[in-house]
Amino acid sequence: MGRPREFSDQAVLDAAMEVFWEKGYEAATTQDLCARTGLGRGSLYNAFGSKHRLYEEAIRRYAATRADAQLAMLADPEAGPVRERLRAMMLGVIDADLADPGRRGCLALNAATEQSGRTEDVAALVRRQFVNLEQAICHLVTIGQGTGELPAGRPPLQVARTFQSAYYGLRVLAKVTDDRNTLLDVVDGALAAL
Amino acid sequence: MGRPREFSDQAVLDAAMEVFWEKGYEAATTQDLCARTGLGRGSLYNAFGSKHRLYEEAIRRYAATRADAQLAMLADPEAGPVRERLRAMMLGVIDADLADPGRRGCLALNAATEQSGRTEDVAALVRRQFVNLEQAICHLVTIGQGTGELPAGRPPLQVARTFQSAYYGLRVLAKVTDDRNTLLDVVDGALAAL
DNA sequence: CTAATAGTTGACTGATCAGTACAAAAAAGG
């Protein structure tokens, strides 16, 4: 009982996620968060406790929306042969990253690399997302090797981890370059290495 | 003429570089920079103009010291066959990153991914370092293909860009994981893809 | 020597920071 909340937690987290995504943890101010979420300071702090706790929740929200959608695409057989699914993942982020003038990239990757705000809790949240993607790619590699679409013999987990690294490296490169050909070379090279 | 400076620009930039490396741009305060460099606020601002200009100079200093030393190792034939040089680069950063409790990683990569402070000037400085490494790797791949150490036929620049991406991805993973085996898989996979 | 130039120092600025205090408001139970 008591007075009911006037906001949806999900909607507020979506808004907070956008702020942290655009500015990073340290540069995002509580003022930004209040303005974007539409909540007053009292409500924000009553609901989430601190800027850092809200950051953690925003990262969780990112995992539950953006990251999980990516995993779903990878797992969807209708998205084509495994090689095409992996290619689509990379081509998709090239389009998304180059189209964004703010070059926000991937929130999980940003949270991993930003020195400020990377507590062990945040690192664990990011690590979980990284492992999820690794496992999804590993599953695809295993399938591909089983159907003969991919050459067998190499350890699927090693192949997956290498592909995943190239994927994150691609997103790092996309932070500072506009040259699509550079990024497409990474796609072609990573696919050739499967 | 006039009163001579009491400090060495290089030593001050080395100190400032450490601060930005440990904390990132936004979280580094002018107080931190004064304390670490030993300069008063007046001297710092007289010499470098602003926190952001000092950041740019620190990134340049990073390129001139750390990054260039890495390029020199890659270019040194005494460091072994090209495959061993590329392996040494990756194994070296695994050791360095895992040994650092603050997980500073690579300053250029941090500057690329941090949303705050990434002006076009900073992006250009980082991009230059990225291209330098790309070219160094590409040169090695070309040599390796020429001597028969590496299989020929694939475009050296594409191979280099893919390896470089895996390298940056490796450093991203090292920000949040302690598991050396995960990182070693990336090394083995990236070398197998050459 | 004096004048001119440049570097140093530390106090100071107004703005902004994350977080708190508290009273008004909105609901449910009785």
Next chain:
DNA sequence: CCTTTTTTGTACTGATCAGTCAACTATTAG
């Protein structure tokens, strides 16, 4: 209606932020 509980809005906190300023110091030119 009245008490209890929770949320809300806002004013407020002390701290800290990047950057400035003027007085002072060290040096060279003449």
